[in-house]
Amino acid sequence: MSSVVSAQPVVADLHDTTSRARKGLDKLFLGGLWMFTLVAIITLVTLVGTTLLKGYSRLNWSLVANFPSPFPGDAGIQAAIFGSVWVVVTSGLISLFIAMSTAIYLEEFADQRSRLNKLITINIQTLAGVPSIVFGILGLAFIARGWLGWGFTVGTASAVLTMMVLPVMIVSAREALKAVPSSLREGAFALGATRWQTIVKQVLPSAIPGIATGSILGVSRALGESAPLILLGALAYVSSNPTGFASDYTVLPLVILKYTQEAQEEFQAVGAAAIIVLLMLLVALNMIAIIIRDKSRKSW
Amino acid sequence: MSTASVSVGELQPSGRKLRQQRSERIIQFLLMIVATSGVLITFGVVFALVRPSVDFFRAISIGEFFGSTAWFPLYEPPDFGVWPLIVGTFSVMLLAVIIAVPGGLAIAFYLSQYASDRVRRKLKPLLEILAGVPTVVFGFFAINFVGPNVAAKIWVFSDVGFYSALSAGITVGLMIMPMMTTLAEDAMAAVPRSLIEGSYALGATKRETCTGVIFPAALSGIIAAGVIAMSRAIGETTIVLLAAGSTANFSFDIGQPMQTMSSFIGFAGLGDQPTGSTGYQTIFAVGLLLFVITFFLNMLSRRIVSKFREVYE
Amino acid sequence: MVEDMSNATISETTARLRQSGSVVSVSLSSDSHSAADNSQNDLIMQSVDLQVHYGDFLAVRDVNLAIHKGEITALIGPSGCGKSTIIRCFNRMNDLIPTAKVGGKVFYKGIDLYGPEANAGEVRRRIGMVFQKPNPFPKSIYDNVAFGPRVNGKPTKAETDELVERSLKRAALWEEVKDRLKQSAFSLSGGQQQRLCIARALAVNPDVLLMDEPCSALDPIATARIEDLMAEIKSDYPIVIVTHNMQQAARVSDRTAFFNTEIGANATRPTGVLVEYDTTRNIFANPTDTRTEQYISGRMG
Numbered sequence: 001m002s003s004v005v006s007a008q009p010v011v012a013d014l015h016d017t018t019s020r021a022r023k024g025l026d027k028l029f030l031g032g033l034w035m036f037t038l039v040a041i042i043t044l045v046t047l048v049g050t051t052l053l054k055g056y057s058r059l060n061w062s063l064v065a066n067f068p069s070p071f072p073g074d075a076g077i078q079a080a081i082f083g084s085v086w087v088v089v090t091s092g093l094i095s096l097f098i099a100m101s102t103a104i105y106l107e108e109f110a111d112q113r114s115r116l117n118k119l120i121t122i123n124i125q126t127l128a129g130v131p132s133i134v135f136g137i138l139g140l141a142f143i144a145r146g147w148l149g150w151g152f153t154v155g156t157a158s159a160v161l162t163m164m165v166l167p168v169m170i171v172s173a174r175e176a177l178k179a180v181p182s183s184l185r186e187g188a189f190a191l192g193a194t195r196w197q198t199i200v201k202q203v204l205p206s207a208i209p210g211i212a213t214g215s216i217l218g219v220s221r222a223l224g225e226s227a228p229l230i231l232l233g234a235l236a237y238v239s240s241n242p243t244g245f246a247s248d249y250t251v252l253p254l255v256i257l258k259y260t261q262e263a264q265e266e267f268q269a270v271g272a273a274a275i276i277v278l279l280m281l282l283v284a285l286n287m288i289a290i291i292i293r294d295k296s297r298k299s300w
Numbered sequence: 301m302s303t304a305s306v307s308v309g310e311l312q313p314s315g316r317k318l319r320q321q322r323s324e325r326i327i328q329f330l331l332m333i334v335a336t337s338g339v340l341i342t343f344g345v346v347f348a349l350v351r352p353s354v355d356f357f358r359a360i361s362i363g364e365f366f367g368s369t370a371w372f373p374l375y376e377p378p379d380f381g382v383w384p385l386i387v388g389t390f391s392v393m394l395l396a397v398i399i400a401v402p403g404g405l406a407i408a409f410y411l412s413q414y415a416s417d418r419v420r421r422k423l424k425p426l427l428e429i430l431a432g433v434p435t436v437v438f439g440f441f442a443i444n445f446v447g448p449n450v451a452a453k454i455w456v457f458s459d460v461g462f463y464s465a466l467s468a469g470i471t472v473g474l475m476i477m478p479m480m481t482t483l484a485e486d487a488m489a490a491v492p493r494s495l496i497e498g499s500y501a502l503g504a505t506k507r508e509t510c511t512g513v514i515f516p517a518a519l520s521g522i523i524a525a526g527v528i529a530m531s532r533a534i535g536e537t538t539i540v541l542l543a544a545g546s547t548a549n550f551s552f553d554i555g556q557p558m559q560t561m562s563s564f565i566g567f568a569g570l571g572d573q574p575t576g577s578t579g580y581q582t583i584f585a586v587g588l589l590l591f592v593i594t595f596f597l598n599m600l601s602r603r604i605v606s607k608f609r610e611v612y613e
Numbered sequence: 614m615v616e617d618m619s620n621a622t623i624s625e626t627t628a629r630l631r632q633s634g635s636v637v638s639v640s641l642s643s644d645s646h647s648a649a650d651n652s653q654n655d656l657i658m659q660s661v662d663l664q665v666h667y668g669d670f671l672a673v674r675d676v677n678l679a680i681h682k683g684e685i686t687a688l689i690g691p692s693g694c695g696k697s698t699i700i701r702c703f704n705r706m707n708d709l710i711p712t713a714k715v716g717g718k719v720f721y722k723g724i725d726l727y728g729p730e731a732n733a734g735e736v737r738r739r740i741g742m743v744f745q746k747p748n749p750f751p752k753s754i755y756d757n758v759a760f761g762p763r764v765n766g767k768p769t770k771a772e773t774d775e776l777v778e779r780s781l782k783r784a785a786l787w788e789e790v791k792d793r794l795k796q797s798a799f800s801l802s803g804g805q806q807q808r809l810c811i812a813r814a815l816a817v818n819p820d821v822l823l824m825d826e827p828c829s830a831l832d833p834i835a836t837a838r839i840e841d842l843m844a845e846i847k848s849d850y851p852i853v854i855v856t857h858n859m860q861q862a863a864r865v866s867d868r869t870a871f872f873n874t875e876i877g878a879n880a881t882r883p884t885g886v887l888v889e890y891d892t893t894r895n896i897f898a899n900p901t902d903t904r905t906e907q908y909i910s911g912r913m914g
Contacts, residue, residue: 131535
């Protein structure tokens with residue numbers, strides 16, 4: 001192809017005529033955007049940095065192997081780790097069951113415009129907006145004391161955390177079911193399968209990755225949650241691992257809270273080290289979620 | 301059914317199918333029961349809050365609750381003026397919103413209009429990590445970093461001590477910022493592409509498109525997001541409990557320790573209040589106030605969002 | 614005509630343009646006012662071997678077009694033939710799509726829009742655009758029209774008032790909205806919104822107006838008003854219009870470019886090509902290419 005030339009003499013000027021003031025404002029604006037983005041990054045970096053700096057000296061086997069102690073050098077978080085696992089696994093399983101049932105009912109059975117459906121949906125939105133401390137009050141009034149009277153136990157904490165993570169779980173389970181193409185359902189119906197057979201054999205298998213990632217998100221929330229458990233006795237000095245739902249308990253976020261409040265620098269180091277453990281657990285959970293997400297993408 | 305040649309019986313389900321249908325109906329019923337259980341939680345919350353609150357307001361008049369500026373409910377003799385908590389709550393909330401809303405907006409503008417795909421792919425996971433950091437860790441961060449290195453340095457009007465509303469407010473703001481970013485991004489993504497193109501086609505720069513077209517077009521969504529951020533800041537307990545101390549100061553100096561409604565509830569829960577005592581009932585009265593305020597804010601936000609939808613669709 | 618051209622820089626390009634029928638002889642377009650003088654100086658825009666890739670996919674190739682002053686140029690063809698892609702090269706709107714890659718050249722008064730000397734913002738200020746669906750900003754009628762002038766300069770209140778009035782009058786909308794300039798632009802009907810968008814484009818006083826299927830979302834009456842408006846303003850603002858409506862092209866345009874799709878040797882998706890470019894009369898009355906003829910007579914697309 002020959003070189004291309006204009007068939008016309010150049011009679012225009014398309015140089016940038018943007019005024020200096022306008023360019024200055026553009027730069028200022030972008031500078032502001034950068035500044036805030038930088039603030040977010042700096043927050044994350046200093047947060048992790050401060051914690052590591054304070055906590056790395058106590059990041060050793062005795063931290064996870066020991067029980068609490070009045071002497072900071074011996075204090076450990078084993079009871080809190082086991083307490084967290086108990087509470088999180090229990091509330092995770094219960095809320096997963098309720099969330100799946102709710103999502104299946106709303107997406108697969110109920111008439112999308114029925115009053116009950118609307119009521120449930122609005123209710124989920126309302127629950128999602130309730131401050132977590134208020135769930136603690138509910139737990140205090142009806143579960144720990146009052147009506148059920150379970151006391152400050154693993155069972156009480158699990159029940160309260162279940163209510164707290166339920167909205168997140170339901171929303172993500174519904175999203176996962178919505179994402180299943182309706183052709184899959186129609187295909188199963190066309191073969192004479194009943195609604196329930198279609199759900200169990202066709203819909204759920206393809207929705208599982210989405211439900212799993214959503215559940216992990218909910219479980220991460222439960223693992224990091226502290227506010228409602230303050231009201232439910234998790235701050236107590238617990239020197240043994242829970243053995244059942246009726247056991248005393250404490251959890252990682254609450255030992256962190258307790259040690260952070262201590263005046264003694266050495267206790268603060270235990271708190272910081274516990275934060276590192278908690279963050280590592282959260283990162284591990286999220287890695288699992290990412291792996292599930294990527295795997296399910298590939299298989300499509 | 302429409303043609304006579306098909307007998308009615310052939311289109312009736314077999315006995316096995318009938319049994320299946322019956323069990324399906326039972327399953328559907330059970331699912332409905334479980335699905336409705338969420339509604340019970342809300343009723344439980346309301347019931348749990350209202351009954352002790354009624355008892356509380358039998359003992360303490362609403363006039364005293366809203367008419368006094370001294371809040372010492374757990375002391376002898378007690379004072380039940382809620383204003384220090386309200387002032388503390390709104391101070392921390394305003395500080396948090398002043399940081400989180402412009403911050404979230406700025407990052408959302410940057411991500412949606414300026415950042416390349418490569419940058420966006422790196423920045424989004426960082427924000428997700430920040431959004432997933434537990435609040436107690438932010439509380440630790442407030443005490444060990446934000447308080448001494450930020451709050452104490454920027455506040456020149458008074459001496460900032462170990463605990464301050466400022467430190468709590470800044471930290472809550474940083475904690476909410478990723479959520480605000482996501483909500484603002486969603487609101488901006490709902491702005492029709494044709495509007496953005498229309499702006500560029502008139503020779504507008506990215507800034508002018510952001511502030512002149514995207515911002516007004518996404519305004520209702522952004523306001524709704526801001527209201528959610530307010531609600532989150534008001535409900536935040538642990539950070540404030542750790543960073544703002546536990547004295548219910550009636551003061552407008554954000555360099556001072558303050559108590560918010562949520563942090564008071566957390567604080568009162570630390571001590572073991574005997575069931576039925578006025579101190580115990582205080583938790584519920586303040587909890588009710590907190591619930592009503594956040595409920596109202598969330599409803600407001602939803603109303604704004606649904607109005608917004610009407611404009612474009 | 615050939616004499617007129619001889620003093621200009623005649624290149625292979627021009628020769629090719631003439632071959633493809635884009636430089637039209639005087640006698641053929643006797644009904645057009647451009648017949649008076651069809652010299653090189655009458656050209657305002659010109660594309661040379663223009664092609665666009667989206668990623669690896671060649672969307673449209675080898676487009677040689679010439680846009681003349683005082684005329685309406687219509688781009689027609691079946692969907693997917695690249696006519697919208699081409700019009701978006703004429704004001705660098707394709708810059709906004711990260712994967713889009715533009716090859717070849719687009720000249721505006723002799724200067725390459727994609728050359729080092731051209732600034733995208735400046736290009737868009739000179740070459741206005743009206744979109745498929747009316748896209749008024751969520752502002753008042755007044756602020757919609759004032760948006761362009763405001764970002765591109767600092768007009769005083771009086772200047773803005775005058776400019777808004779002039780632009781709305783030019784777009785034949787003034788009488789309908791003069792009493793409610795402060796109302797939201799969304800309060801207007803679809804056709805009014807589209808005329809508002811034309812007024813908004815005219816307010817920055819462009820040299821060319823690009824219209825990407827401007828009537829596709831409008832009813833016939835609103836469409837007729839826009840078409841009348843186009844005829845009215847074309848002497849001041851040469852128009853390039855993409856339309857899927859052949860009757861519209863026949864009614865309003867002076868020249869028509871017919872695009873078609875073809876599947877390349879090792880491509881899976883169709884690529885757009887410019888089949889024929891000529892006066893509208895020739896394209897519709899006696900097209901030289903059989904594909905054009907088939908399309909016009911309704912045997913394809």
